[in-house]
């Protein structure tokens with residue numbers, strides 16, 4: 412399986428697993444959060460627009476994120492496959508992704524939902540200590556996740572392509588479960 416969507420709350424370990432898996436399978440790791448943070452650091456027009464939303468823990472407007480995903484999926488390394496990490500994050504993004512994939516005659520093979528309890532997530536994110544990892548912003552991001560992103564679990568379940576994974580174990584253990592799941 413070479414086209415995957417990683418779904419799950421902030422701090423669930425999607426990025427850690429996506430990096431490993433993408434490297435091993437020679438497919439593209441597409442993290443909208445990483446791309447946006449790079450744009451903020453480089454002060455590009457996209458970064459300047461995204462900065463305030465990200466600092467508050469709000470979602471960046473859909474059209475900005477969609478544009479960057481579209482561009483990224485057209486790059487050479489993504490032709491061999493991809494892992495979408497942190498996208499889609501709401502119903503509109505999920506619908507737009509379906510349309511975008513149809514237009515390039517691709518589709519996702521599987522959506523993997525990472526499950527981790529809230530108290531564990533908060534602990535992990537506080538330890539990570541990114542600029543948007545203060546307790547207040549973390550709580551807000553978890554709220555945004557619950558309201559806007561979690562409904563996508565049912566959306567992908569109804570397509571019959573969802574698999575859930577216990578993200579509350581050691582990194583290597585999660586990687587092993589993921590390998591087994593995607594075989």
Ligand code: ADP
Pocket residue numbers: 420421422443444445447464465466468469470471472473476496497498499500504552
């Ligand atoms: P985390 O999963 O820890 O929240 P991410 O790196 O995925 O970290 O996202 C960090 C921030 O980047 C989000 O809080 C949001 O502001 C922005 N962001 C990332 N992906 C998206 C997206 N698909 N749509 C809107 N905003 C996004």
